Amino acid sequence: MQALRRGLPGRPIKPDGYFDFSACLTHNYQQFMGGFVNFVEDIAGSRSVQDYRTKQSYAETVTRWQSLSYGPNYNAAYCLAVCPAGEDVIGSYLMDKRRHLKEVVDPLTQKRETV
Secondary structure: HHHHHHHHHHHEEEOOEEOHHHHHHHHOOOOOOOHHHEEEEEHHOOOOHHHHHOOOOOHHHHHHHHHHHHHOOOHHHHHHOOOOHHHHHHHHHHHHHHHHHHHHHHHHOOOOOOO
């Protein structure tokens, strides 16, 4: 379960197994208007670069720049690929979580990508 939580951006699966839909929704729509306002507030409210980094990671900052340059995108590709919350995959996930992690989550978390 820990590896699954690490594989999902936004950390929607909590340590007790609870699925936090709001965390999922926030991550997926963060490049749109509401998320952009939060981003600007994080910049304006930061006392230093280190303070800003506690609020926004380097990767999230680059994502914002890309959104401004090329238009906002949905951030759900990996989430959809590994999330067991869908009706079509929940059964096999519940039957063998370890297999789900090995066959679905691990290949994506180990994939090397050019960013």
